[in-house]
Amino acid sequence: MATAVAARGRVLDVCDVTVTFDGTTVLDRVSMTVAEGEVVALLGPSGSGKSTLLRVVVGLVVPDRGTVLVDGVDVTAWPTHRRRVGMVFQDEQLFPHRDVASNIGFGLKMAGLAAPARHRRVAELLDLVGLVGFEHRRVTDLSGGEAKRVALVRSLAPAPKVLLLDEPLTGLDRDLHERLIGEVAAVLRSTGTTAVWVTHDRAEADAVADRTVTLT
């Protein structure tokens, strides 16, 4: 499966992960390594277990076998909130009862950051994706592209060690899709984020990733 590990430190190590649901093997001894600052595209047809692999890494699915290491520490038995692994969900999963600022600030609040610092950081992040002044919008009023951008910076806010993106650009029309590929890739580079980007679109994978891993 994955090979070429750069000389930089390994941030994510997935070793021999096996997951079965109701007797069906979804992942069979899958291994993958991601180096610091690297953006890896995880490619594969639907049903190949891409999303399940992300869920194992983030701790939402417990593997039957295998381990997940973050920064060299075995986190397989850790709960999701302690892993410092961020995730951009396919359908954003913005909190509908909170405005844009308090969605983005949620992770910072959980980390115990005081309100003034949080507001500053939220403003910076909004600036990063060209949404200056959007703090008090309701997330239910955002357009598709705006919601994707908010979801991205919400996950980046608490500075996760690895960011997982689960088909982050689905459901957008073609023009917007093209534009956002460039934008999101640029944000990941400028923030030096280590990321795993799941997609079923090879062109998207080639455009954003340093390296592509295919799951079959």
Add this chain to the structure above:
Amino acid sequence: MFLVAFYVAPFATLLARAVAVDEVRDVLGRRRTWEVAWFTTWQATASTALTLVVGLAPAYVLARFRFVGRRLLLGLLTAAFVLPTVVMGAAFSALLPDSLDRSIWAILGAHVVFNLAVVVRTVGAVWEHLPPDLEAAAATLGAPHWRVFREITLPLLRPALTAAGAIVFLFTFTSFGVIRILGTAGRPTLEVEIWRRATQLGEIGPAAVLALVQLAALGVVVGWSTYSQRRHSMALAMRPLATARHVFRRRERVLVGLTSIATAAVVTIPLLALVERSMRSDAGYSLRAWRSLGDTEVRRGISVSVDPLGTLSRSVETAAWATALAVTIGAVAALAIAAAGRLGRALDTGLMLPIGTSAVTIGFGMLITFDKQPVDWRAEWWIVPVGHALVAVPFVVRVTLGVLRALDPELSHAAATLGASPLQAWREVTLTHLWRPLVAGGGLAAAISLGEFGATSFLSRSGRETMPIAIERLLGRTGTLLQAQGYALAAILAAATIAIVLVVDVTGELGGDRGRRKGTRARRL
């Protein structure tokens, strides 16, 4: 006409009796009034809070997981919800030791078991649609379980919790049967106090004032909950997500198992206690109480005024009349509402009024209206079935109207193009769809009538008691045999009610929303 004669007129009488300024000043000036109002409010608040807390775990488990016994658990909760209030009171009286069975704990317990279904269904319906990934997203942002619950889940459930809380509060605020069985004379709710003043002390005026005080309080609660729900409702993307899934983690299995078992136990144990107590006698267990149900003679030569088996046949007879009346009136009303436009809506609202008024108020109003010539009908046998029908009609209308409104008008147009006259088309299209909701509505009406206690307390004459009245009397007597008979009657009534509701459920007209509502009524009576 029916509505005007038996609802509007009594209500007007009630108003007229209460508006004497002196009377109002006198009643509101009494300390007792405020003590009663205070007890009514705080026991309702405590019951509501407790029900919400206890109901959260089963609501979560039932909304999020598919597991063996899930339907059974839901059925149990519904069964508890539709039980007559007197039966629930009797069950807790049977369950708790004598030192506790007239305590506030008995009342709270009965209220919680009764209303768990409201919380589980109302809150569960929203919980089912909350995407689990929303909570997962919060976890990936560093929120531990309790913070996910506090910051994400709870705020999103809030409108549902408010709605459920308001319903439970209304029910417990107007609690009558439970309090009559489990309360003490010193601690009545407003409903019980109205009944006591009117029938035990003959103070009609003060009782009428209290009825209006209660109505005003209920109005405030309804207004507040409507306002609050509107304010906090938000556009949740309510996709019909298949979020419920099978249990696969061990921790989840433990959670689901424990919650299900605890919930089932809370609901079934009081009912089992009912049966157990009906067979307990001074000399161990026996079926004596059951065998002697048809016998008014306690000992040779000594008889009691209540004939248990007689009340059973009287209840069945009353329920038959009440059902026939309610179905007839309900069907006509539903057809009229569906056919008429604006006027129909007014009639619709008018027919719902008896739901908003408590059964006690209805019974009280009828009692003081039909007490002089030429309308002195207090001793007529049919006054009780009429009272029951009044309480049941709104439910029949609801069920029937739902089906009528769902009928596609194009169907009768299609029939017309095929050569059917309007009457033929109506018979073909409307009538064929009417029987199912009417069967369901009739079942509801029968269940309501069998368990009706509030209005009956005012309208029933001695010698013509219905089962709930007899149960309350028997449980109030000393003597193990009489009490055991009371428990036996309560067990019969419980079984009958549950059986009827099961049959109604099978006809399928009460699924989902309407099912929830049905339960609602059956039990306030």
